[in-house]
Amino acid sequence: MMRSAVTAGLPQGWRHVHFDADGLVPVVTQDINTGRVLMLAYANAEALGMALATHRGVYWSRSRRELWIKGSTSGHRQRLVEVALDCDGDAVLYLVEQVGPACHTGAESCFDVGPRMTFSDAGWVA
Amino acid sequence: MMRSAVTAGLPQGWRHVHFDADGLVPVVTQDINTGRVLMLAYANAEALGMALATHRGVYWSRSRRELWIKGSTSGHRQRLVEVALDCDGDAVLYLVEQVGPACHTGAESCFDVGPRMTFSDAGWVA
Numbered sequence: 001m002m003r004s005a006v007t008a009g010l011p012q013g014w015r016h017v018h019f020d021a022d023g024l025v026p027v028v029t030q031d032i033n034t035g036r037v038l039m040l041a042y043a044n045a046e047a048l049g050m051a052l053a054t055h056r057g058v059y060w061s062r063s064r065r066e067l068w069i070k071g072s073t074s075g076h077r078q079r080l081v082e083v084a085l086d087c088d089g090d091a092v093l094y095l096v097e098q099v100g101p102a103c104h105t106g107a108e109s110c111f112d113v114g115p116r117m118t119f120s121d122a123g124w125v126a
Numbered sequence: 127m128m129r130s131a132v133t134a135g136l137p138q139g140w141r142h143v144h145f146d147a148d149g150l151v152p153v154v155t156q157d158i159n160t161g162r163v164l165m166l167a168y169a170n171a172e173a174l175g176m177a178l179a180t181h182r183g184v185y186w187s188r189s190r191r192e193l194w195i196k197g198s199t200s201g202h203r204q205r206l207v208e209v210a211l212d213c214d215g216d217a218v219l220y221l222v223e224q225v226g227p228a229c230h231t232g233a234e235s236c237f238d239v240g241p242r243m244t245f246s247d248a249g250w251v252a
Binding site: 011013014026028037052055079080081082083085086087088089090091103104105107111112113115117118119 | 137139140152154156161163165166178181205206207208209210211212213214215216217219229230231233236237238239240241242243244245247
């Protein structure tokens with residue numbers, strides 16, 4: 001089976017990660033100190049295995065089609081403090097200590113750059 | 127163009143959301159009060175438009191293949207307080223006030239249920 005082949009290098013309990021048809025799983029990266037969500041990226045089995053083994057934020061770059069050890073060129077590394085898999089095994093959470101900004105634009109978070117809307121509680125029925 | 131067609135109903139600034147080949151964008155949902163990442167789900171243009179219009183956590187259920195207004199059956203609604211798009215337009219962040227548990231298992235967060243690993247800083251070179 002493809003799944004057991006690609007996840008054979010992962011620790012017990014991580015072998016039921018549901019990689020998608022491209023062999024990827026989305027990874028939410030959160031700053032463990034500030035609580036801010038820094039970025040959303042993807043990992044393949046190799047990247048996830050390397051992250052778990054080296055305690056670094058490691059991903060698969062979809063644009064460059066290569067393993068992406070976050071900060072290896074920019075210096076903006078991530079120390080992996082906690083990793084969690086979600087209830088249905090198709091999303092991963094990296095809790096990290098981030099060195100410098102997480103976003104390639106220089107922003108603290110990738111979600112600081114795009115459009116943002118804030119809503120008051122008027123009009124919402126709880 | 128498909129993109130402009132599917133995003134025509136979205137507010138200005140949200141029309142460059144990069145939906146994937148299935149017409150979906152991943153959504154990270156964070157509890158604005160606790161800072162916890164609650165879940166990772168997906169939205170199509172209709173779900174995102176409805177979320178922005180109704181200030182509710184609205185998604186596309188990939189398993190049920192239908193619009194998913196979070197909490198409409200369970201009562202575990204999400205009031206949308208802030209929405210942000212990331213730097214390259216291919217991920218969305220919902221900051222919500224969560225009513226009850228976010229996870230269908232009854233856990234506060236979907237990331238409380240799967241395997242979790244914690245690492246000390248020994249062995250990491252900053």
